Amino acid sequence: MTASVTVRVPAKVNVQLAVGGLRPDGFHDLANVFLAVGLYDEVTVTHADGMRITCAGPDAGQVPLDGSNLAARAARLLAARYGRTADVHIHIDKDIPVAGGMAGGSADGAGALLACDALWGTAAPREELLEICAELGSDVPFSLVGGAALGRGRGELLTPLETAGSFSWVFAVADGGLSTPAVYGECDRLRESSGQGATSADVPDPEASPALLAALRTGDAPALAAAVTNDLQPAALSLRPDLAATLAAGTQAGALAAMVSGSGPTTAFLAPGPEEALKTAELLAASGTCRAVRVAEGPVAGATVVA
Numbered sequence: 001m002t003a004s005v006t007v008r009v010p011a012k013v014n015v016q017l018a019v020g021g022l023r024p025d026g027f028h029d030l031a032n033v034f035l036a037v038g039l040y041d042e043v044t045v046t047h048a049d050g051m052r053i054t055c056a057g058p059d060a061g062q063v064p065l066d067g068s069n070l071a072a073r074a075a076r077l078l079a080a081r082y083g084r085t086a087d088v089h090i091h092i093d094k095d096i097p098v099a100g101g102m103a104g105g106s107a108d109g110a111g112a113l114l115a116c117d118a119l120w121g122t123a124a125p126r127e128e129l130l131e132i133c134a135e136l137g138s139d140v141p142f143s144l145v146g147g148a149a150l151g152r153g154r155g156e157l158l159t160p161l162e163t164a165g166s167f168s169w170v171f172a173v174a175d176g177g178l179s180t181p182a183v184y185g186e187c188d189r190l191r192e193s194s195g196q197g198a199t200s201a202d203v204p205d206p207e208a209s210p211a212l213l214a215a216l217r218t219g220d221a222p223a224l225a226a227a228v229t230n231d232l233q234p235a236a237l238s239l240r241p242d243l244a245a246t247l248a249a250g251t252q253a254g255a256l257a258a259m260v261s262g263s264g265p266t267t268a269f270l271a272p273g274p275e276e277a278l279k280t281a282e283l284l285a286a287s288g289t290c291r292a293v294r295v296a297e298g299p300v301a302g303a304t305v306v307a
């Protein structure tokens with residue numbers, strides 16, 4: 001019997017996040033262009049009597065260790081489908097910022113699912129794993145597949161995207177987090193207060209930008225920088241006006257593009273290459289406008305069994 005399984009799962013950045021109108025089910029239709037980047041959580045599962053969750057890492061204190069943890073929910077959903085109990089110790093080595101708009105919880109959900117599938121020998125078909133991921137959250141299917149992909153629907157319906165080469169990113173981690181529903185809610189509020197209306201009847205269908213997809217396909221960082229957009233950025237800035245100073249500091253530090261990562265408050269900066277990314281990271285750290293700075297390349301592979 002396998003004693004333990006470890007799965008490594010990357011963070012994501014949204015290079016385009018086009019947000020459609022509020023749907024009757026409370027979600028928004030998206031054209032969500034995901035890129036997996038090389039900041040990783042590691043999820044290790046071991047047989048146990050009952051379920052137990054532990055977490056290590058600088059942000060570990062902010063991670064729930066009860067049944068609400070996405071990793072615990074993933075294990076329970078898989079166990080229920082295969083008529084077994086989720087008797088497992090889940091340990092999360094957390095390096096992805098918590099509540100930072102980089103899909104850290106989603107990464108742990110996808111990681112625990114893949115790890116339990118290997119530990120228990122359930123060998124669930126890929127389609128079934130993706131279904132469980134979609135049940136866990138809109139970002140979770142992408143954490144499983146990684147690379148680059150266009151997410152339609154609420155972000156869970158994925159089409160892989162062709163990319164060339166690697167893009168260099170700098171991430172500025174902010175103090176505190178932002179709640180994803182609160183940021184979507186603020187997006188609706190801003191739309192309504194501008195007289196536009198916030199429902200699917202008022203907002204045009206979101207579409208992926210052809211220029212952005214071409215930039216990914218050709219590995220052209222300046223073209224990607226010119227095409228990145230995030231419809232949640234005004235809402236994140238409205239809730240966290242201090243992020244404007246971080247964005248300005250990154251631009252001043254030589255970034256080709258500066259944007260809020262997903263629902264924030266992490267901000268993302270595209271650099272021409274890895275050397276320039278290190279330089280931008282140094283200057284950003286010195287600017288005093290963020291809590292920590294990370295550099296990462298993308299695209300990288302999705303959830304992968306490592307041991």
Ligand SMILES: C[C@](O)(CO)[C@H](O)COP(=O)(O)OP(=O)(O)OC[C@H]1O[C@@H](n2ccc(N)nc2=O)[C@H](O)[C@@H]1O
Pocket residue numbers: 014017026027028029030032101103106136137138139140153154155180181184262263
């Ligand atoms: C901001 C992004 O990270 C961009 O990739 C995602 O859209 C959020 O994905 P997530 O964290 O997996 O979100 P979920 O757990 O599915 O949903 C949490 C809440 O976010 C809002 N939500 C999420 C996805 C979506 N397409 N529309 C929404 O309005 C809803 O209020 C929902 O109740």
Ligand SMILES: Nc1ncnc2c1ncn2[C@@H]1O[C@H](COP(=O)(O)OP(=O)(O)OP(=O)(O)O)[C@@H](O)[C@H]1O
Pocket residue numbers: 062063064068069070071092097098099100101102103104105106108109139177178180262263264
């Ligand atoms: N394994 C987990 N790791 C971190 N947070 C978790 C986990 N499971 C549940 N959560 C809850 O989810 C909330 C959001 O955390 P997460 O790190 O996933 O945010 P995020 O990166 O902004 O997500 P996204 O980019 O998908 O919107 C946390 O405040 C926490 O309460």
